[in-house]
Amino acid sequence: MAATFRLLILLLIVVVPPFVRAARDADAVVSRIAFGSCANQSAPQPIWDAVVAFDPQVFVWLGDNVYGDNKRPFRVFGKERTVGPWKNVPRFYPSTEQELRRRYQLAKAKPGYASLRERAQVIGTWDDHDYGLNDAGKEFSGKVFTQRLLLDFLDEAEDSKRRKQAGVYTSHMFGPEGKRVKVILLDTRYHRDPLLSDGTILGDPQWQWLERELHGPQSEITVIGSSIQRNGVIFVSGDVHFGEIARFDCGVQYPLYDVTSSGLTQSVDNSVPIVFQPIMRLLAVLAPTTMRVLNPNCLYKSCTTGQPNFGAIEIDWNALPPRIKLELRDVEGRSVHSVEFPISELQPSGALAMKKQEHAFQRHCTLETELPWLTQYWLALLFFGTIAVFIIAVVLLAITCLSSILTCSKKTKKE
Known part of the structure; x- marks a missing residue:
């Protein structure tokens, strides 16, 4: 499931019949949850005003809550070569404990975030940049003090x-009986084996803890290979610097939604000059995907955005039946993508169950890795093909110009 939804960071929201989650008062009914990731503490953070205006009772950090590591310049040549075949130093390197503490203090002092902390309960986990080093896992030597600083x-x-534990994984249960929400925050860094290995992401202690958590309050969903049944699972994630709402219908007997919110400051669109941003948006819409939700409530009917964003979960307990709304909102607080449905849709049901069919495309069921090769890579082929044609055209133009110059030069000499 993690591969299907690209969940580099997982927040598993488990709903005990029907679904809720509360703030500082564990018995209070919660109807609004906000979440986000990828907030550069050195950048302006106007999005907090929109988050506060949404008035969440709980805010969930999904990682890269600060950018605690450092990045050397992109260099192929020179004394310090960070990329290419002659690379001799890593591009990313960790900060000292004092510097990382200063960056957390800078993030915590942001006026908008300070206002949010006064109004909502803030919980969270981390990803690589606040863990201390880009793409780092259990081999990172500074993880003990970075854990302490995150918890502070x-x-x-x-x-x-x-x-006292090794890792920042945790769970929270909120709300009264009948309107409870359990939030399980996973740590995908502290125990993670090296990339491209066949090792573990969570580590044995966290897997054992997760199994105990899933044997908690009665519910109706099977999670992570467990035989325990639970109601209403929703995944939310961050890390990738774009927002998306995805759905998978062939995992259990009801739709599984994944809302990716990234980032609060870092975003794909803002990483390129403004003149190229429409092209980035077009490519995002055209990118082959089988899980992304296509919905009239989403901008351009495709539920993906490259602008700074935060995620929102809104529950209407007074509706009959109760309803849930999943959203991505922009820096102005406007809803750019949303899906809404009865909470009862997140209950196992033979009527909602989809069975995967061999050799047939099924939206929200066929994995992207199962698409034909040409379908998977046609955008990449188009991109690199365009570059190749451009380079060939430039070379031919240069050859033509040089040939013309030589021809004119010869004629001049003859005259």
């Missing part, structure tokens, strides 16, 4: 079990 940033109690 999240105002974790000094006597919290989370401060």
